[in-house]
Amino acid sequence: MKQRVITAVVALIIFIPIIIAGGIWTDLAALVLGIVAMSEILVMKKKLLISFESILSFLGVSTLIIPDTWLNMLPDHIDRMFLFYIFVLLLLLLTVFSKNKFTFDDVGVLTLGMIYIGLGFHYFTLARDLSLTTLLYALFIVWVTDSGAYLFGRSFGKHKLAPHISPNKTWEGSILGSLSAIVLCSLFLMVYPINSMSIVPIVVVTALLSIAGQFGDLIESALKRYYDVKDSGKILPGHGGILDRFDSLLLVLPILHLVGII
Structure with missing residues (x-):
C-alpha cells in the first residue's frame, strides 16, 4: 500500500502540470504513454521490443496519436489513416518474409492494439485541446x-x-x-x-x-x-x-x- 501511494503521488506531481500546460506537453505525454502501452501488449505477446514488428507497431500507434499538425508535411493524398495502413501492410508482408514465424494472428493482435491504444490517446490530446x-x-x-x-x-x-x-x-x-x-x-x-x-x-x-x-x-x-x-x-x-x-x-x-x- 505504501508503494502504491508513493507511486500515485509522484505520478500526479508529473501528470497534473503536464495536462495543465497542455499543447506540446500533452501531445508528447500522450505519445510516450501510447508507445509504452503498445510495448506492454508486445511483451504480453512475447515479442522483442527491438524487433521489426515492434518498431512497426510503435510507428503505427504513433501515427494514430500525434496531432494533425505533425502530419502537415505529408502529400495531400496521404492522410493519417493511409499512413497507418502502410504500417499494417508492412506487418502483413512480414508474415511472408519471416516464413510465417510472425503470423497473421500476430498482425491482427498488433493492429487491434494500435487502434485501441492509438485512438484512445489521440482523443486524450483532442480533449485537452478543447x-x-x-x-x-x-x-x-x-x-x-x-x-x-x-x-x-x-x-x-x-x-x-x-x-x-x-x-x-x-x-x-x-x-x-x-x-x-x-x-x-x-x-x-x-x-x-x-x-x-x-x-x-x-x-x-x-x-x-x-x-x-x-x-x-x-x-x-x-x-x-x-x-x-x-x-x-x-x-x-x-x-x-x-x-x-x-x-x-x-x-x-x-x-x-x-x-x-x-
Missing part, C-alpha cells in the same frame, strides 16, 4: 467510478460482476461507483460547463461514460487473463502498467467523441 475542463471531466469520471466501485464494493459487495474476468468486482460496487460518478461529475460539469447541455443530458452522458469506463477496465482484465499476466506492465510500482492505469480512459474518451463533446 479545454482543460473537458479532459478533467473524463478523468474525474474514471477516478470517481473506480474509487466508488472499490470502496462500496468492499463494504457492500456480494454479487460478482464478472468472476471469470475480474473476480474482485461486484455489481454493488459497479452500480454505486457509477452513481457516485453521476452525482459528483454532473455537479462538476454544471459548475464548469463545457457546452450548453442541460441537466438531463449531462446526467445521461455521465452515466454512459461511467459504464463505458468500467467496460474499459473489464476489457483490459480480459486481455490480461488471456495472456495469464497479473499486470500489463511494471512501469508504475504497485499499480502495474500504463494499460492498467488508462484502460478505462481509453474507452471513455472515444465515447466522448461519439456523443459530440470532443
Whole structure:
C-alpha cells in the first residue's frame, strides 16, 4: 500500500502540470504513454521490443496519436489513416518474409492494439485541446467510478460482476461507483460547463461514460487473463502498467467523441 501511494503521488506531481500546460506537453505525454502501452501488449505477446514488428507497431500507434499538425508535411493524398495502413501492410508482408514465424494472428493482435491504444490517446490530446475542463471531466469520471466501485464494493459487495474476468468486482460496487460518478461529475460539469447541455443530458452522458469506463477496465482484465499476466506492465510500482492505469480512459474518451463533446 505504501508503494502504491508513493507511486500515485509522484505520478500526479508529473501528470497534473503536464495536462495543465497542455499543447506540446500533452501531445508528447500522450505519445510516450501510447508507445509504452503498445510495448506492454508486445511483451504480453512475447515479442522483442527491438524487433521489426515492434518498431512497426510503435510507428503505427504513433501515427494514430500525434496531432494533425505533425502530419502537415505529408502529400495531400496521404492522410493519417493511409499512413497507418502502410504500417499494417508492412506487418502483413512480414508474415511472408519471416516464413510465417510472425503470423497473421500476430498482425491482427498488433493492429487491434494500435487502434485501441492509438485512438484512445489521440482523443486524450483532442480533449485537452478543447479545454482543460473537458479532459478533467473524463478523468474525474474514471477516478470517481473506480474509487466508488472499490470502496462500496468492499463494504457492500456480494454479487460478482464478472468472476471469470475480474473476480474482485461486484455489481454493488459497479452500480454505486457509477452513481457516485453521476452525482459528483454532473455537479462538476454544471459548475464548469463545457457546452450548453442541460441537466438531463449531462446526467445521461455521465452515466454512459461511467459504464463505458468500467467496460474499459473489464476489457483490459480480459486481455490480461488471456495472456495469464497479473499486470500489463511494471512501469508504475504497485499499480502495474500504463494499460492498467488508462484502460478505462481509453474507452471513455472515444465515447466522448461519439456523443459530440470532443
